[in-house]
Amino acid sequence: MFTGSILIDKFYFVLFLSEFYWKGTMNEIYVDNLDITGVQVNYYFICKTKLWLFSNYIKMEEESELVKLGKLTHQSSYNREEKEVNLGPIKFDFVKRKECLEIHEVKKSKKMKKSHKYQILYYLYYLDQLGIKAHGILEYPKIKEKEKIKLTDSDKKEIKTLIKEIREILNKDTFPSPNWKKICKKCAYREFCFS
Ligand code: SF4
Secondary structure (H helix, E strand, O other): OOOOEEEEOHHHHHOOOOOOOOOOOOOOEEEEOOOOOHHHHHHHHHOHHHHHHHHOOOOOHHHOHHHHHHHHHHHHHOOOOOEEEEEOOEEEEEEEEOOOEEEEEEOOOOOOHHHHHHHHHHHHHHHHHOOOOEEEEEEEHHHOEEEEEOOOHHHHHHHHHHHHHHHHHHOOOOOOOOOOOHHHHHOOOHHHHHO
């Protein structure tokens, strides 16, 4: 399922990159081994079972009221921004063009902050692999907090390891055994895992 190269058409870039940022040609771009999505990176930190289930098309997220609430948070807080820019397998909540490209990720609470941070670091890594310099802004509009995130060399090494570990989980024939934890109470997969 997760093999080979991802084809990214320049069309996706022109949605948010001006000539200032984009010095390439009109040719298509191939990005090797970057087929993991930001949601998968996020789930890696939340629950490995969830990561596997979600990645194997067992999707129950649409039914979750929490997911609906998360979407509403985006809509109500950022209705003047250009939203949900797709680039290959990843999707930015919205982007801004400043002196450097700014990738925004909007979350409703800080409870899973580590997963949020790595999600945005993965986006920055992805862009870096394409030769695009950017930084990230992690936003919590409900509590009016923002954090700027920059990709360091040590982050790059960590993200490479992370991608490898995610692939190992996804390549397993079956999902990792579910272990009950606090977040299971509100997880869309709860009945699947524990009924
Ligand atoms: S219910 Fe718990 S174990 Fe199952 S996928 Fe959700 S978080 Fe993971």
